Amino acid sequence: MAANKWDLLPYNRVPSVAMEIYKDKFLKHDEERFNEFLGQVKEGKAKITAGALLPHRIINSLRDGDGWEDRLLKSLRDRHGGRVAELQWKRMVDDLKKEGSLRNCMAVCDVSGSMRGIPMEVSVALGILVSELSEDPWKGKLITFSKRPELQNVEGDNLKSKTKFVENMYSDMNTDFQKVFDRILEVAVEGNLKPEQMIKRLFVFSDMEFDQASLNPWETDYQSIVRKYTKKGYGSVVPQIVFWNLRESIATPVMAKQEGVALLSGFSKNLIKLFLNNDGDINPEIIMEAAISRKEYQKLVVID
Template sequence: MFPPGSEDNHLEDYQKSIRALAKLRRQVLKPLRTALELPESYMSRGQWSTLPYKRVAKVAMTMYEPLFQLHDGPRFQNFQDDETLAGAGGGPAKPKMIAAAPLHQLVHIMQSWHEHKPPTREYVVREWNKEFASLHTKGLFSNCLVIFDSVMRKGPNIDKLIRVGLGLSALISGLSQQGLPWGNRVFAFRGDVQFHVLPFLPQTQPLTPESLTHTLNTINNIQCTVRFNLTPIFEWILSMAVAQDIKETDMVKTIFVFTNKEFDETSVPTIRGKPSPEEMATRKPFPWHHEYVQLRRKFKAEGYANVFPQVVFWNLQGQHSAAFTTTDDGIMKLKGYSDAFLRIFLDLGGVVEPEDEMYASISSAKYQDLQLID
């Protein structure tokens, strides 16, 4: 590279290394990227309109998707739609991104459904209805109540986590037993009891693209606050059960809370009356144990001692890529998010034990050949 007598031969070693790297990039790496049609080659030249998306690897697709949407949105959207519908014999096939993370990608498409081709929307709704029918047939989530936090605090992957919460809220609320006060409702993450009755009944009629989009928008528009309180929810459940003489077998078994906040940081003591948002925001965190003891006594006094609802509080943000669990005073706390854990969460009806988390952690393909020798 630097033969005797060349003009570069007098350079210091560190200068030669810099020039060698520059020559390597110019004469080797650049032609190689061009030959392989790597996305970086097109992106660096600003040639977004000719970038071959079919040549983009899965990892690169995940990394650069926001840039593709920004610089070449319509063409990239058409590529995604074509991938959704491309399959053997022309039949529908899942695109890589939807297959990797079904729920939040389905929600994402339905929230922007006017930007997608009709066959794509219809395919997504078929997948949604198929998932719903599977859970309903197994009898999962039939006695549940859902609390959704529509004002999650900003953080990494916030849009994805909001879509996960939206999708879970829509699925679980629709699976709740119809005819009961909490069926087909989503409750707000706040200090008092407010809920939206969802406009469609998926148990009686499969959702359409329009009705699924309407359902997701209804949930997303629910009015939430920074702080919340579980006590009014428990008291509301008990009052409805007593007023309607609901049997123990029909009582709420599980309350699901989907947010990206910590339970101990956002839970506040009960304030009687109608607290203002300012009053709720200034309340200090409160030990849940005292409320828990009092609520159990109230349920026992009304004849519901054996059916006190369990709370599953899922902080989707967390500090871990896959969720882990702790249980204290009737609160099962889940932290973090992974697609594998979401699948186990749905398959087990939302009540996930530590050993289930372990199975989620080792369920990826790289562990399939792992053998344990005792």
């Protein structure tokens, strides 16, 4: 790149983060060959890297800048339909599907005004990702963060339009979790689903604390939820809530546990990776093991 020898760049070997950073340069200086590479990826004749790229970074790369150069590059992006982001997203989804990650899960996405910034990007990205990894009848669906929560089909024919759709979904300042569980139960009963097809985890992405976000006391709600699910034959598979406060910026995530719900406060790239690599199951032991398994700790020994 420094020598301006764009025609020699091996695009199939460009790391995912570098692809995100430099794709506009590739479009500007080597549009024809870069376009040919993207076409080959779409046809399955070449591969694009996505391993180190996090979901919300892909979403962020679809946003347009304000300068004249940004507007010039936007016209190039529009011509190519945001294909780099689309193809990286598809690669990530395909890889996670092969691992069976986040199957039969559901997301409740808070997209209220207070979520602006990284929390909004993470909420939208993980919400769409969870919806695409689930199986029917949950596939392609989210639940709105509302006093009157709705099971919402994610509309759009590409990642950018899906992102805009989710960002524009209605959100309240809190949600009625009992109604969220009622709606999930209705779908299961109407579809005569087997217990193993029930939603196993309900992820709530917000910038609030759990007690603030819940319309009613959780202990009361949970007892009622378990009774309803037991009556319909799903008492052994009541979904667990994983409530993630994305706004809290403390250095170390705080985990707490109530009956039927895991509470997580804090956000970092490592937490996103743990979330994706552990099927959404995040607990204090997993966080601790991930922290002490880093390379810099491997040479430490305990002398007794």
